[in-house]
Amino acid sequence: MSDLAIRVENLGKEYRIGVSQERYRTLRDSLARIARDPLGSIRGTLGNNSTIWALKDVSFEVKRGQVLGVIGRNGAGKSTLLKVLSRVTEPTEGYAEIRGRVGSLLEVGTGFHPELTGRENIYLNGAILGMKRDEIDRKFDEIVAFSEVEKFIDTPVKRYSSGMYLRLAFAVAAHLEPEILVVDEVLAVGDAEFQRKCLGKMSDVAQEGRTVLFVSHNMSAILRLTEEAILLEKGQLVLRDATSKAVDYYMSAGFSQVGERIWHADEVPAQSAPFRPIALRVCNDNQRVVDTVRSTEPVTISVDYSLEGAITGLRIGIYLLTMQGEFVFTSFDTDDPEQYARYGVRPAGHYTSRCTIPADLLNEGRYLLGLNASAFRVKRYFHDEHSLAFNVDGAGAPGMQWPEPRLGPVRPRLEWSIEEVNR
């Protein structure tokens, strides 16, 4: 019994739909409701409208010293689970038992104040994360060294570059020494070099025998840091297995729709409005929706969506990712300045945005397609990096005479010339 660090039983969390959009009630609305339904208001059931279970009947256990990965699509309940376990929010039902000091990293740099210096922010942020002052004193030099901002430690962080800021923020978080560490997508920030360093630090933590719960969209990070993972889907735990198997399941069975992803109304978050995705499709040269395309033929990607109202500066984009979660490219339908000028304001209506990935580009293997709808620097209406998976068949691709895997996500047909150079 005592070798368990976390025990979760039938945990559920219910949110009222539209809360994120309305943000807060106004007194006037509540007064109007109280007038209509005085008894209900006293019991605190103001307007008991539709709700959504972000987590439902989730049960699992984590042994002391175990590093458990949590995977699942956007909106599957991963972040909600971590918020409940790190006591930021209360569960609506069920029960969880946590043995040991919990440190949660749902974000780096929580409470950082731009006017304060790096030194001051280390103390402030450390205290917010639950460190004692003498603990921060003791680790101060180590934190500064890890962050590589020694020279600017007495400069207000508002003068820091975004990279320096992130490094300092992560450095504080990385030196937290709780018995149980709960980590959300914090590694998805910063440049590649920094990510590598963070990942290294995380694997040190994992090897020190600390209990870690680790959420990430980066499958290679999950594979590298965890041995076992749970998979969440629509708020429910659907699988717990060795990480490699869970990732496999998530990447393939989880995307069983053949070359097509359809969004039902209840899958679209309320804050996406007025944008609503309808379908994302992968079509071959004959315009048929397929699960497998050939590397040697052009591939058409089409996005069906509707706008319930006009959007200014809207751009619809696709992401192409490898199964390890690494980006191959991002492209938007208004990348062309002329196109962008033409669709400055997109009126309400039903649309299809279509693009073609040229032939002889992708290597054989399995890829993920993601969808993004945003207005630059205004709002990200919709974002899903894992909408759909499809296969690329290598038949006829350059170099197929050698039956060996080619490294890299692309396999372009390049013009080679070979000359004999005579001296």
Added chain:
Amino acid sequence: MTAITSNTQDEVIILRPSRGWGSLNLGDLWKYRELIYFLTWRDIKVRYKQTLLGAAWAILQPVLSMIVFTIFFGGLLNVSSEGQPYAVFSYAALLPWGVFSKALTDAGRSLVINRNMITKVYFPRLVVPISSVLGGVVDFLIAFVVLLGLMVYFEVTPTAAIWTLPFFLILALITALGVGLWLSALNVIYRDIGYVLPFLTQFWFYITPVVYSSSEIPENWRLVYALNPMVGVVEGFRWALLGKQAAPGPMVAVSAVIAVVVLISGMFYFRRMERSFADMV
């Protein structure tokens, strides 16, 4: 490995939905006392970091108010100041009033301003309004130096009861915290509170004897008047510093009782609402 685990004092946290009124859980608050210190320190530091005059603002505000009040109320309108120089009379009240109104406004807004921390990290939420209230004490101490200067200038000798001042300061802070707890929790749900706050402090200013003396209030209404805890605070300050009148014992007692009731009810209400802060703020 086993040796280590058996040595560790296991801290078991049970998470389950809470119903109804919870306990205050002051033990947890005590564990996070350093965070109260750091947040208070942050508020003070940030407040003066990018201002031209820095800490001088803590003096300028009450001094300028005192000058205006002395000219208009003390001079032109000839408001009674219990035989004291009007400048000292009003400044002695402006000190606790200043710390109170600042604490109340800051505490009322504190949860919404710190929403980014609240949605990301666990800590007892009471830490946030408490540190907002404490942040004003430094201003008070700075402004207090001016009062001593004024008293020397006008040759007012403090009474022997000056040692009771900290009690009245605490009474002002308790009142601000109590009301601030109610307002900050309500502000999470109803952003109307942001608009109510300036009006509330202005209104409260008029029902507190800052520019006038509470001796203007009819004798048999004084205890009702003292239901406003700031009446007890201001009376206490004037009595302890300037003397010249009987101790305002009954009024202070009424004020103190109300302040404590507001504080305790505020804490319970705050704790009850706390569970939904992260989802609503």
